[in-house]
Amino acid sequence: MSSRTTAIAITVLLVLVAALLPLWMGPFFTRVIQLFFFSAALAVAWNILGGFSGYWSFGHAAFIGMGAFSAAHLVAQLGPFGSGPWSMVVPVLAAGLICGVFAAIIAYPILRLRGIYFAIAMLGVSQVVGELVNNVRWFQGGTGVFLQSPVPAGMRPEVFYYYIFGALLLLGFLISVAVRNARFGYALFAIREDEDTAMMLGVATERYKIMAFVLSATLVGMLGAVYGYSVGYLTTYTVFRLDFSLNMIVFCLIGGIGTLYGPIIGTAIMLFITQVLLSRFLDMHLLITGAIVVTIILLMPGGVIGAFNSLRRKSSDQANTTRAEAAR
Amino acid sequence: MSQIILSGRGVSKSFRGLKAIQDVDFDIPEGSIFGLIGPNGAGKSTLFNLITGYYPLTAGEIRFKDQDLSPLPTYRRNQAGIARAFQISKPFPALTVRENIRVGAMFGDASRAASEDTVEQALATVGLQDLADRTAEGLTVGALRKLEVARAFATRPTLLLADEPCAGLNPVETREMVECLRKVREHGVTVWLVEHDMKAVTSICDRIIVIDAGKKIAEGSPQEIVADPKVIAAYLGEPLEEAGH
Numbered sequence: 363m364s365s366r367t368t369a370i371a372i373t374v375l376l377v378l379v380a381a382l383l384p385l386w387m388g389p390f391f392t393r394v395i396q397l398f399f400f401s402a403a404l405a406v407a408w409n410i411l412g413g414f415s416g417y418w419s420f421g422h423a424a425f426i427g428m429g430a431f432s433a434a435h436l437v438a439q440l441g442p443f444g445s446g447p448w449s450m451v452v453p454v455l456a457a458g459l460i461c462g463v464f465a466a467i468i469a470y471p472i473l474r475l476r477g478i479y480f481a482i483a484m485l486g487v488s489q490v491v492g493e494l495v496n497n498v499r500w501f502q503g504g505t506g507v508f509l510q511s512p513v514p515a516g517m518r519p520e521v522f523y524y525y526i527f528g529a530l531l532l533l534g535f536l537i538s539v540a541v542r543n544a545r546f547g548y549a550l551f552a553i554r555e556d557e558d559t560a561m562m563l564g565v566a567t568e569r570y571k572i573m574a575f576v577l578s579a580t581l582v583g584m585l586g587a588v589y590g591y592s593v594g595y596l597t598t599y600t601v602f603r604l605d606f607s608l609n610m611i612v613f614c615l616i617g618g619i620g621t622l623y624g625p626i627i628g629t630a631i632m633l634f635i636t637q638v639l640l641s642r643f644l645d646m647h648l649l650i651t652g653a654i655v656v657t658i659i660l661l662m663p664g665g666v667i668g669a670f671n672s673l674r675r676k677s678s679d680q681a682n683t684t685r686a687e688a689a690r
Numbered sequence: 691m692s693q694i695i696l697s698g699r700g701v702s703k704s705f706r707g708l709k710a711i712q713d714v715d716f717d718i719p720e721g722s723i724f725g726l727i728g729p730n731g732a733g734k735s736t737l738f739n740l741i742t743g744y745y746p747l748t749a750g751e752i753r754f755k756d757q758d759l760s761p762l763p764t765y766r767r768n769q770a771g772i773a774r775a776f777q778i779s780k781p782f783p784a785l786t787v788r789e790n791i792r793v794g795a796m797f798g799d800a801s802r803a804a805s806e807d808t809v810e811q812a813l814a815t816v817g818l819q820d821l822a823d824r825t826a827e828g829l830t831v832g833a834l835r836k837l838e839v840a841r842a843f844a845t846r847p848t849l850l851l852a853d854e855p856c857a858g859l860n861p862v863e864t865r866e867m868v869e870c871l872r873k874v875r876e877h878g879v880t881v882w883l884v885e886h887d888m889k890a891v892t893s894i895c896d897r898i899i900v901i902d903a904g905k906k907i908a909e910g911s912p913q914e915i916v917a918d919p920k921v922i923a924a925y926l927g928e929p930l931e932e933a934g935h
Contacts, residue, residue: 555782
């Protein structure tokens with residue numbers, strides 16, 4: 363069996379298991395896994411830009427916030443768009459579109475910045491957008507906005523959002539697989555490794571960077587909108603949160619930045635540690651989390667996937683040497 | 691002689707007050723292997739950077755296949771047929787040799803399937819088939835240089851600018867690289883080569899341009915160049931009695 367078939371088989375199996383889990387899982391674990399789906403989907407979306415092209419954004423929470431507030435205002439001004447779960451469709455898609463368009467506009471000036479300058483510029487963008495939403499009265503970021511619950515009658519909310527976020531994670535993952543294997547993905551890798559060389563190899567670097575940025579922002583915007591629904595009542599500080607921006611980066615780092623599974627594995631590890639293992643040490647948990655993050659990054663600079671790959675390479679090198687010696 | 695593929699007239703570049711390239715003319719005939727030599731800091735890499743569009747010209751004009759290059763961004767110049775192998779090898783370290791070359795092949799005008807043929811052809815041209823599935827990270831300097839040439843070759847250029855492909859190579863590797871460039875030319879690619887290794891340059895080049903302190907000081911066949919007193923002076927300094935004046 364090729365590694366590709368194995369990967370597809372494992373993915374399908376995981377999706378099936380995930381689909382059946384809520385049938386017997388209690389509310390606590392359903393909520394933990396729902397949070398995992400949401401966070402992992404964010405990390406996967408961040409990874410398309412930050413991991414594949416090397417443009418680390420420190421302000422992706424801007425798109426969570428814009429997505430959530432776009433959906434809320436759209437419903438308030440033009441809604442409702444039906445009732446029950448279907449009422450989410452138009453606002454969520456529109457939120458993605460708005461974030462994508464916004465990203466395309468700011469891409470022109472800020473994607474010219476490289477490395478840490480881009481990271482800081484995005485941090486600035488998220489602060490500015492957050493402040494605007496907070497202080498411009500029309501946005502009502504200070505007082506807060508409501509989103510009508512789309513949860514169908516008789517369904518537990520955590521189960522409903524479990525499926526919605528699960529589906530979005532799957533969507534984000536499949537998109538990043540498609541990107542990775544396409545010409546688009548190669549362009550982004552080339553940009554990450556060396557942008558000048560990429561240009562010299564005929565890669566239209568500007569265009570591909572903007573495409574990755576818009577795609578990433580669109581996905582995060584949609585996730586932000588659904589998150590808005592799941593919270594129900596939004597203020598600026600519910601969604602424009604620095605810890606959202608940082609988590610996306612940390613989860614990718616822990617799992618393996620720029621890889622397909624890294625963001626998901628990293629999120630799983632970190633959420634398991636913080637939500638399950640440390641749930642009893644509320645007073646200490648940030649301290650311990652910090653220590654764990656530093657340790658993992660020091661011991662495994664390539665993340666879990668990177669460590670796994672280098673282990674595998676080592677053992678196959680060893681096998682090769684033994685074979686070569688035997689041949690001699 | 692055949693047609694001129696690349697020509698420069700009055701090519702100049704200043705960085706603030708520093709005149710890096712001054713009024714250089716050149717005509718590169720199609721199908722030739724051309725040399726560009728000069729002491730360190732003479733402006734050889736700057737000249738290549740002007741041709742690839744990394745810097746804009748301060749004055750003058752560069753024409754490629756009779757088309758003015760100045761409005762084209764770097765990636766368009768590549769798509770038009772100019773490739774460059776960098777002096778300091780810049781492979782994508784996390785990718786395998788084949789994937790590195792594939793990046794070069796992918797962004798030409800070809801379809802995905804056609805680009806796989808190009809990748810294999812480039813691997814064969816430089817003789818890297820055995821290392822194709824290794825990551826670029828662990829390669830020797832010699833292999834990295836070949837990869838650099840292969841990746842540029844995979845963009846299907848008609849002109850390859852090779853910036854010191856033999857620097858830091860041992861004599862065996864240098865000979866292999868010279869062979870490699872000959873093979874590139876056999877595929878119909880014009881080669882313009884910056885090189886310090888005089889043996890390599892004189893053995894392979896049809897014609898050589900010499901620049902010093904940003905100015906062209908000589909042009910001719912390898913035999914003419916090595917005998918040219920101006921070239922000798924630029925490389926070795928003026929004879930002692932003249933320097934005393």
